[in-house]
Amino acid sequence: MSTAVATEPHRHATPLKDQKLGFGHLLRGEWIKFWSVRSTTWTLSIFLIATVGLVVLISLAFVNVPSPEEGGPPEGTAGNPLDPLSIAVTLAQLAVAVLGALTITSEYSTGMIRSSLTAVPKRLPMLWSKAIVLVVSVFAVAVVAVAIAMALQWLFFDSQGFSVDATDPEIIRPLVGTAVYLATIALFSYSLGALMRHSAAALATVLGVLLVAPILFSAIPWKPLQQAFPFLPGVAGQQFTQTTEQLEVAAASSGPGVVDLTAWAGYGVLIAWIVVILGVAAVLLKRRDA
């Protein structure tokens, strides 16, 4: 390896005038950071493949459900063509959650945060610009994933009547809502990462909240837990990925005294979680030594 260095110690080939720290510049910097590490391409590829693959596989299972005469479920309980996407997203969201947390915790685990904060000594603009880059990127990839999944579902299963009409406004909201939900979950995970500053701690918490908590809250027959269940971040946010019709069906089967959140109310609950967590993280970022 050559370690030759320029003999002339310093040159002014490029005059550095009117260059300053601006939010647009900051977004550009965070964009380069986001897309220049392998974890980004890995997690987003896994997310894309998982979403598309699961939608196709689950749709296959749905269309092969036996008819009621052959011992299958009664008419009308199985067969909403949006269900495969909901199930796929419940699993595939973990990939974007991991990405969201790592976006900030990897800076702490590698020491990069000190370079970042030296460039942005006011600190908070870095937190916001990183969040924006994450949300925009995940949203874009999620839109692509949903579009491919729905297109393949239409291609393979439309002949069996199992596909969604993407021109129906009643369907567009849950489809776009799925992409919005995924971007928001990435932001939720990012907020926890910013708060905890530690990859393992943040990932364990995020997976616990998104995967384990819903199972525990619904399985334990204790009223307060069941009443709190709809307000879990993942559960509330996923309301936004459902059609109004699906939500009404679900509401009809929910227990007495349990609140049924509408799509927008559910999304609002998820946003409220993020505002609180990211708010505390921002205060701590400003105060703590890096």
Place this chain on the structure above:
Amino acid sequence: MIEAHDLTKRYGSKTAVDGISFTVQPGRVTGFLGPNGAGKSTTMRMIVGLDRPTHGTVTVNGRPYAEHRSPLTQVGALLEAKAVHTGRSARNHLRAIAATHGIGDKRVNEVISMTGLDTVAKRRVGGFSLGMGQRLGIAAALVGDPQTLILDEPVNGLDPEGVLWVRNLVKYLAASEGRTVFLSSHLMSEMAVTADHLIVIGRGKIIADGPVDTVISEATRATVRVRSPQATDLAARLAGPAVTVTPAEDGLLEVHGATAAEVGEIAAASGIVLHELTPLQGSLEDAYMSLTSEAVEYHSAALPGEESRHAGAHAAATTTGEDAR
């Protein structure tokens, strides 16, 4: 120009930096010298706002670092070599930092070739050697073409060519371009050839602050070693307000503050037999030891046979340390 006023940093009950005030002037290389744990890095971190001072202030060119509209063109800092995401290539690391200030790839390529990183710029930083990481850190500090350069132990892990390059670079930036250069080291020898001005810190306090030559000559007072069968008698005659006499071992004295000629004449005048009379030139290391021996945070156990030298350094410190303060 960097101005620190009553700068203090405490971590819990431990005081890392204890009310220090100093000024780093533009146009010269200011060395920041002290043993491990003396508070050098903490001070530098406070200058760029990574650590919040417990009290006191520090400004760069008149205002706190964070208040500048363009921090990276004001100050370039190398605080630790591995403040880098290990999964990112060197070039992308620099591009990302530069982009926050609207600095383009052209300047990034410039600092890459300036620091000799061309061949490894596309490799991921995780596989870099200490020296390569150090070059990358210096490249990141230079990318904004800053008015003020803060380098924490910049020559750590560099090969001799790299050491020479850093030395020439900082001298050039300070002397020819009138920039402010503040660099830390725990190596006195490196400082002696690089810095124009020295600030010596120990246990969070400033021990000495002055031109390099002055700091060194004050710390290295000439010592004369004299051996005599009548050592006790001789010590009594030599001792005076400007002269300290330290008995090293049986019949051997170390005399500070008097020349060999003076010692010889006093001995002759008193009819004292001398077996040895040796003027000792103080080395840089001795100067450093005498400056900081009281202030060393982490003492190593003395090796067998080194006790006498160590004792001498300690004895010297009791006087010169006070003078310097």
